Amino acid sequence: MKxxxxxxxxxxxxxxxxxxxxxxxxSSDDGGSDGKSIKFVAAIYDDNTKPYWDALIKDFxxxxxxxxxxxxxxxxxxxxxxxxxxxxxxxxxxxxxxxxFSDFARDGLIYKASEVVSPSTLGDFTxxxxxxxxxxxxxxxxxxxxxxxxxxxNKTLFKKAGIAEAPKTWAEVRTDAEKVKKAGATGYGxxxxxxxxxxxxxxxxxxxxxxxxxxxxxxxxxQPANVDTLTFLKGLTQAKLTQPNxxxxxxxxxxxxxxxxxxxxxIGGPFTKAGFIDPVNKGLDFGVAPLPSKSGSxxxxxxxxxxxxxxxxSDGKNKEAIKKFLDFFYQKENTSRFLSKEGFxxxxxxxGDALSSDPYMKQFVDALPTSKFAPTSNPAWSAVxxxxxxxxGTSVAGKDPKKVxxxxxxxxxxxx
Amino acid sequence: xxLRERDAGAAARAPRPSALRRxxxxxxxxxxxxxxxxxxxxxxxxxxxxxxxxxLLKISSSGVTLGGNGxxxxxxxxxxxxxxxxxxxTLGWVAGVVVxxxxxxxxxxxxxxxxxxxxxxxxxxxxxxxxxxxxxTSLIWKWMLDNYSGLVNRVLLDLHLIDEPVNWLAHPWxxxxxxxxxAVFVSLPFxxxxxxxxxxxxxxxxxxxxxxxxxxPLRMYLGIxxxxxxxxxxxxxxxxxxxxxxxxxxxxxxxxxGPGHATDTTTTFMYKLAFYDQNxxxxxxMAVVNFVLILVMVLLYLKAARWREEVR
Numbered sequence: 001m002k003x004x005x006x007x008x009x010x011x012x013x014x015x016x017x018x019x020x021x022x023x024x025x026x027s028s029d030d031g032g033s034d035g036k037s038i039k040f041v042a043a044i045y046d047d048n049t050k051p052y053w054d055a056l057i058k059d060f061x062x063x064x065x066x067x068x069x070x071x072x073x074x075x076x077x078x079x080x081x082x083x084x085x086x087x088x089x090x091x092x093x094x095x096x097x098x099x100x101f102s103d104f105a106r107d108g109l110i111y112k113a114s115e116v117v118s119p120s121t122l123g124d125f126t127x128x129x130x131x132x133x134x135x136x137x138x139x140x141x142x143x144x145x146x147x148x149x150x151x152x153x154n155k156t157l158f159k160k161a162g163i164a165e166a167p168k169t170w171a172e173v174r175t176d177a178e179k180v181k182k183a184g185a186t187g188y189g190x191x192x193x194x195x196x197x198x199x200x201x202x203x204x205x206x207x208x209x210x211x212x213x214x215x216x217x218x219x220x221x222x223q224p225a226n227v228d229t230l231t232f233l234k235g236l237t238q239a240k241l242t243q244p245n246x247x248x249x250x251x252x253x254x255x256x257x258x259x260x261x262x263x264x265x266x267i268g269g270p271f272t273k274a275g276f277i278d279p280v281n282k283g284l285d286f287g288v289a290p291l292p293s294k295s296g297s298x299x300x301x302x303x304x305x306x307x308x309x310x311x312x313x314s315d316g317k318n319k320e321a322i323k324k325f326l327d328f329f330y331q332k333e334n335t336s337r338f339l340s341k342e343g344f345x346x347x348x349x350x351x352g353d354a355l356s357s358d359p360y361m362k363q364f365v366d367a368l369p370t371s372k373f374a375p376t377s378n379p380a381w382s383a384v385x386x387x388x389x390x391x392x393g394t395s396v397a398g399k400d401p402k403k404v405x406x407x408x409x410x411x412x413x414x415x416x
Numbered sequence: 417x418x419l420r421e422r423d424a425g426a427a428a429r430a431p432r433p434s435a436l437r438r439x440x441x442x443x444x445x446x447x448x449x450x451x452x453x454x455x456x457x458x459x460x461x462x463x464x465x466x467x468x469x470x471x472l473l474k475i476s477s478s479g480v481t482l483g484g485n486g487x488x489x490x491x492x493x494x495x496x497x498x499x500x501x502x503x504x505x506t507l508g509w510v511a512g513v514v515v516x517x518x519x520x521x522x523x524x525x526x527x528x529x530x531x532x533x534x535x536x537x538x539x540x541x542x543x544x545x546x547x548x549x550x551x552x553t554s555l556i557w558k559w560m561l562d563n564y565s566g567l568v569n570r571v572l573l574d575l576h577l578i579d580e581p582v583n584w585l586a587h588p589w590x591x592x593x594x595x596x597x598x599a600v601f602v603s604l605p606f607x608x609x610x611x612x613x614x615x616x617x618x619x620x621x622x623x624x625x626x627x628x629x630x631x632x633p634l635r636m637y638l639g640i641x642x643x644x645x646x647x648x649x650x651x652x653x654x655x656x657x658x659x660x661x662x663x664x665x666x667x668x669x670x671x672x673x674g675p676g677h678a679t680d681t682t683t684t685f686m687y688k689l690a691f692y693d694q695n696x697x698x699x700x701x702m703a704v705v706n707f708v709l710i711l712v713m714v715l716l717y718l719k720a721a722r723w724r725e726e727v728r
Contacts, residue, residue: 080691087479088696103478194672194692244563245586247675257564382477386692394676407497411693415477 035317037068038094038325041082043306044075046275048341060328067321080382092311094318095325097144101309103379105135109311113139116310116322121330124348132305132373141307142326143347145339148364148371149203149302151292152268154261155285157185161264166289169296170208170232173265177241180264187241189254189266190233192393196251198374198385201392203267203302205229206372207293212384213375219384219412222405230392230401232294237396247393252276259284267291269304270364271343288363303371305347380415387411464707470700477694489701498677498685503709505592506661506681510713512596513660517603518653522645524604525611546605554669557598561585561670588678591671595679598666603659607652614648615641650721654714661710682706 042053050073057069072093074082079098086092092109104110113133114122125133125143133141153166161179177187191200205211210225220226236242243249243257255272257263259280268276277284290299308329310322329335332350339346339355345364346352355361375381387408395404446453474485493499528539545553560567563583572578585591618641626636664683667673673680673688680688686706690699 084479084691084696088475088481103476107476107478107480109478109480194674245583245675248583248586248671253564379477383692383694386688386694390674390688390692391676393674394678397675399676415694 035315036066036321037070038318038321039070039072040095040097040325041072041074041086041093042097043079044073045271045342045344049073052338052341056329056334060325063328064324067324069325094311094313094322096309096311097306098309099304099306100376100382101133101141101307102135102377103382104309104311105138105140106379110140111310111312111319111322113142116319117142117326117330118323121327124330124350126347126349126352128303128368128371129305129347132303132376133307135377135379141309142330144306144308145342145344146306146347146368147269147271147304147344148367149199149267149269149291149304150363150367151265151289152258152272153265153287153289154185154258154263155287156261157183157264166287167265167292168290168299169292170294172296173292174236174239174241177236177264178239181241185261186243186257186263187265188236189249189258189263190236190242190246190396191249191251191254191266192233192246192396193248193250193253194389194393196389197392198388199302199304200251200267201229201233201388202372202374203291204233206300206302207291207298208232209294211372212381213378217375217378219409221384221409221412222402226405227402228294230395230405234396234401245397247397256280258286267302269343270345270361273360274343288360290367299370301367301371303368303373305373305376380412383415384408384412467700467703467707471697471704473697473700475696479696485697489695489697492695492698493689493701493705498680502677502680502682502685505679506683506709509592509596509599509681510657510661513599513603514653514656516596516600517607517656518649520600521604521607521611521652524608525615528608528612529615542608543605545602550602550663551665551669553602554598554666557594558585558670561594585671586675588675591679595666595670598670599660599663602666603656607656610648610652611645614645618644646721650718654717657713657717658710661706661713682709 040053040057042049044050053071053073057071060069061067083096083098086096087104087109101110122139129143129146130139133139133143135141151166157180158164158166158176161176161183163176163179167173167176173188180187191197202211205226208225208229210223210229212219212221214220214223233246237246243254243263254263254266255268255276258266258268259277261281261284277286291301293299308326310319310326330348332348332354335348336346336351336354338344339351340358343361345361345368346355352365356365374385391404391408395401471489472485472487474482474488476482524542528535528542559565561569561584563569563581563586566581566584568584569578569581573581582590584594622640622644623636626640631639661681662683663681664687667679667681667684668687671679673684677685677688682702683706686699686702689702690696693699
C-alpha cells in the first residue's frame with residue numbers, strides 16, 4: 001500500500017510538473033551536450049526576419065557540418081518578458097538579439113565580444129557603435145543593426161498649405177503645423193504612447209541641448225532644457241496641431257496615418273518607408289529632412305542600435321559554436337542582406353558601402369555621424385526607459401511637464 | 417520461563433496487526449486524495465510560497481537573484497504614488513463588473529430556462545463569448561473603438577449622436593467603462609449557465625403550490641426562485657470576483673493600463689513593475705498584496721453570504 005501511495009504521489013507530481021511547465025532547476029545547457037548545438041533567440045523585426053534566419057541557418061549548417069543552430073523567434077512586444085524569464089529560470093539562449101546588454105555584462109552573464117568573434121570581425125565594427133557596446137570600458141555587445149531618425153514630411157500637403165521647404169526650427173514646425181492643419185490634415189504626428197516615447201522625446205530634447213544625462217554621465221532628466229522641450233510638445237498638443245491624444249498613440253498609428261496622407265510631419269527611421277509607407281500607399285510624395293532644432297543651428301540625429309549578446313554557459317563549451325555562427329553572420333554579404341531586407345543601417349564598415357547606393361538610405365547613412373544615443377551602456381537605462389514609456393505621455397495630457405520629469409528622475413536615481 | 421517468553425511475545429505481537437490495520441484504514445483515503453493533494457501542493461501552494469519568497473529577494477534588472485532584500489520591496493511598493501489609486505480602481509472594477517454580470521445573468525438564466533422555439537440555438541449563442549479567446553474579444557473591441565477607423569465611431573457619427581470621432585480608449589473614464597463592458601460580456605456565459613443550472617434544480621411543485629396559494633409572479637420570484645438560487649449565485653459570483661480581479665488580457669490589450677497609470681488595475685500594475693520598471697522583487701510584493709486582497713475579499717463575501725449555512 002505504501003508503495004502504491006508513493007507511486008500515486010509520484011504520478012501526481014509528475015503530472016503537476018508537466019502541467020505547470022516547471023523549468024526551474026533544469027539544466028542550463030539544453031542546447032545539446034556536445035557544444036556544437038546552440039540556441040539563438042532572434043527578434044521579429046517584420047515578416048522578412050524569420051525567412052532570413054531560416055535561410056542563413058540552413059546555409060551555416062550546410063557549410064559547418066555537425067553544428068546546429070536552434071532558432072526561436074520572439075516578437076518585440078514579448079521580448080522583455082521572455083528574456084527576463086530565460087535568465088530567472090537559467091535557460092538563457094547562447095545568442096540573443098536584443099536592445100540592451102549592459103545589465104547582462106554587469107551581472108557577469110555574457111562573454112566579452114573578443115571571446116566570441118574573430119579579430120577581423122571585431123575590427124570591422126564602426127567605432128561609434130563599439131563605444132555604445134561597451135560596459136566599464138570593455139566591449140560586450142556585438143552591434144547588430146543601427147538606425148537613425150529624421151523628419152518625414154508630406155510634400156503634397158506642404159504644397160497645398162503653401163509651405164516651400166521642410167522646417168528647420170521649432171518655431172517653423174509650429175507655424176507649418178498650423179498651415180497644414182488649415183489645409184485639413186494633422187500638422188505633426190506625435191507618438192508619446194508607451195511603444196517608443198523615449199525615442200520621440202529624445203529626438204526633440206537633443207536638439208534643444210537636453211538629454212538623459214549631464215556631461216559627467218549623471219542622470220539629468222529633469223534639466224531645464226528637457227522641461228522646455230516637453231512644454232513645447234505639450235503646446236503643440238493643446239493647440240490641436242497634433243493628432244488627438246498623443247499620450248496613447250504609438251508610432252505605428254502615426255505612420256499609418258502619415259502613409260494615408262493625413263499627417264503633415266512625423267519623425268521616422270530608415271525602416272519607415274518599407275515597413276509603414278509602402279504597404280499602405282506606395283505613391284505617397286514625401287521628403288526626409290534633418291530633425292528640426294530649437295535654434296535652427298545644429299541638427300542632431302537620434303541613433304539607435306540593437307545588439308547580439310552571447311551568454312556564458314557553465315563549461316564554456318558553447319564558445320566555439322557561437323564564434324563560428326557569429327563570424328558567419330558578420331560576413332559582408334550576409335549582414336548587408338539582412339540590413340537591406342529590413343531597412344536598417346550598417347554597423348560594420350564592409351556592409352556600409354553596399355547601402356549607400358540607395359538614395360533613400362543614403363540620407364540616413366549620412367546622418368549617422370551626428371547621431372546621439374540613449375545611454376544604453378548604463379545598466380539602469382532599461383528601468384529609466386520603462387518609466388519614460390509609462391509616464392512621459394501624461395505630460396501632454398494635462399500633467400505638469402516638470403513634475404513628470406521629476407518623477408522619472410527619481411526613478412532613475414533609485415535605479416542607480 | 418519459556419511460557420512467559422511466549423506470552424510476552426504473543427502479547428507484544430497481538431496489538432501490532434490491529435495498529436497497522438488501523439493506520440492502513442486511516443491512510444486509505446490518502447490513496448484517493450494523494451494525487452489531488454500533491455497536485456494542489458505543486459500547482460497552488462508551491463507557487464504561492466515562491467511568490468512570497470521572491471517578494472523578499474533582491475533581483476537584478478537582468479533577472480539574476482542577488483540575495484535577500486528584507487522588506488525593502490514592500491516599502492518601495494507602498495511608496496509608489498500610484499498604488500492607492502490603482503487598488504481603489506481595482507475594487508471599483510471588480511464591484512462594477514461582478515454586480516452588472518450577476519444582474520444580467522439572472523435575466524439571461526431565466527430566458528434560457530423558458531421554453532421557446534430555438535432555445536437550443538440561443539443557448540449555444542450565449543456560450544460563444546466564453547469559447548472565444550478573451551484576448552481576441554478584447555482586440556476586436558479595441559479595433560471597433562478605434563479613433564480613426566472604428567465601427568463604434570462610424571455608427572455613432574452616422575446616427576448623428578456625436579459630431580466628431582471620439583478617441584474612446586484614450587480617456588480614462590470612457591476607457592474604463594468600455595473595458596468593464598467587455599469584461600461583463602466575457603463573464604456572462606459562465607454566470608448565466610451556472611444560474612440556469614440552479615434554476616433547473618428548483619422543483620416545479622413549489623411554483624404550483626405557490627400559485628394555488630395565490631402568489632403572483634413577482635412574489636414567486638422573490639419567495640422561491642431567488643432564495644433557492646443562492647448556492648448558484650454564490651458560486652457564480654465568487655468565481656467571477658476572482659476572475660475579474662485577476663483579469664489581465666482585457667486591460668492589457670485595450671489600453672495597456674494607460675494613459676500613464678490611469679486605467680491600471682493591480683494585475684497590470686504588477687506586470688509594469690516587473691517589465692517596465694525592471695523590478696521583479698517589487699512586482700512580487702505587489703503579487704502578495706494582490707493575493708491577500710483577493711483572499712480577504714472572498715472571505716468577507718462568504719461571511720456576508722453566510723456560506724456555512726449553504727454548505728451544511
